[in-house]
Amino acid sequence: EGGAAAAAAAAARVNNNHNQPVPEIRKDAVHNRWVIFSPARSTRPSDFKSKSNPTPQSSDHLLNCPFCLGNEHLCAPEIFRVHPPDSPTDWKLRVIQNLYPALSRDLPLQDHQEASSGNTKLGGFGFHDVVIESPVHSVQLVDLSPVQLGDVLLAYKKRIQQLQSYASVRYVQVFKNHGASAGASLSHSHSQIIALPVVPPAASARIDCMKQYFEQTGKCKLCEIQADNLLINESAHFISIVPFAATFPFEIWIIPRDHSSHFHELDNDKAIDLGGLLKLLLRKISLQLNNPPFNFMIHTSPFHFNPSSLSYTHWFLQIVPQLTTVGGFEIATGCYINPIFPEDAAKVLREVQLS
């Protein structure tokens, strides 16, 4: 059974409990984005064969996988490694350069150039790194302990702090692709870090939106968030919710309780706490949604940022199970159709029984 089928089944279960399945259009205040909630969509038929999760090629990964222990020579240069406590020559995670980088660390940063017809371009300066989360091919993120997951998060932090020293890096995006339909090209557990010379459009839009709220209310939108029936789980320092206008079915946000603009303010205690909550949520989506492909993304604030902006920007981590395929409507309009109401998805995820 593929992810899409699992999602449809989950949606059908959920929507059965929904008394008035009329569509609704919601705008979330963090992204200024309209999302259409349409329970009727979840029952539509398909005559394409159900897309099974593509499985990795079973072959000799120990020989070929560049991310496996012993294959370090197949990789682009290492940036740093984290050792297991007892063996200072081994590694339990590595941060390396991406061998096929989207941006180049060797280019001079050029100013924006006007090309013909008012089109603008600039040189592709930036950094593109890979975080290998385990030396063992078969270990996935969900298999790590809260402390080990904390180590992964602290490796992101350390690398972000290094990147902050480059004056021309404006924004750092940490993200993970798990499974082929979430975009992954390699199955060995890893995530990526891209440092950009511009603030990307979605981050600017988010910051503008939070600024607007702050100007109206004097408060940070994410500090004020009412979890209520959107709550999934809480930990000492974080809450997890399905956002009010979730773009994707079963989308999850993990939000620090205390106001914090930059992910790299995370301290060791909070990293382990976040590791525990992340593990719990990954277990829940795996169990409830049949081990779906997923992405997670850390939404932080730009570097070299106007200090007055720090009062209204608040980082969070977004998890998106990939259960549906985007179509022409979403590409054209930027408006998504979600067949599952957030409060229904939150209820399902809140109540998952972990054995």
Place this chain on the structure above:
Amino acid sequence: EGGAAAAAAAAARVNNNHNQPVPEIRKDAVHNRWVIFSPARSTRPSDFKSKSNPTPQSSDHLLNCPFCLGNEHLCAPEIFRVHPPDSPTDWKLRVIQNLYPALSRDLPLQDHQEASSGNTKLGGFGFHDVVIESPVHSVQLVDLSPVQLGDVLLAYKKRIQQLQSYASVRYVQVFKNHGASAGASLSHSHSQIIALPVVPPAASARIDCMKQYFEQTGKCKLCEIQADNLLINESAHFISIVPFAATFPFEIWIIPRDHSSHFHELDNDKAIDLGGLLKLLLRKISLQLNNPPFNFMIHTSPFHFNPSSLSYTHWFLQIVPQLTTVGGFEIATGCYINPIFPEDAAKVLREVQLS
């Protein structure tokens, strides 16, 4: 061989001819969107099995497919049909209601309501229709003649004109999903029309962007576009290009030569001319990219629109072959990574030999 593999092969061929494959960041003036062009990305390996195009379930579609001739009773109500010239009882295309609509035509239009925490919602009022492009299950859009394709385009026009009579419809999105990885759930050739009570975010952004250009130059951005080495093919009334900052590899825009804000200004002659160009381009991508899944979308202007805006909005049709899978970076940043430079993609598409 799957679409992704075909894209990689095409990219490798193309990039071989590229002397300096250094990455570049471009911003297009119509969407105000950064895109990273990174030829190095096209050679990265994958250990997932190549995703083959899911084929439709071969079974008895004549019995089950709601869009086949003779199965009209399986469909939601018809809005109108187009007859073949010689047989007034048959149909060659039908516009019907979507049986699983994203929006409901029966809801009262409510004003925006503030929910808790500054979140906004409104009732899901709108229209969601399906255009069945042929009565025959095996006929795809590319198989139609220019005149028949013109009929499909004129059916969009007629339906848009009907929808314009509703004061609460603000924007109409016409789109097509072909193939499962382009989002299609049914394989019988069809497209869709969604009428929205709001102007969607991507359309607002586009219009703002074109307005800004107009305020600076007094000209319409799309009237001014320099096709140059981005040109693919031209017809009497249209040009087709790969846009300067194409979001997706081999993305195509078909742009009317004469200034026109709304798609539904299309007359019969231009519809046939556009049908011919669309057919040519669909044949080219099918041949060059191994019959890939694709979407096309018509970008028009809102209804009930400030007349002064008409001087800078210019409709166009966008075709997107689905060759890559979006990952966490794109979801988070709204910034896309395209491994193929637009001028290289344009050259390939310009030079495709049609037998």
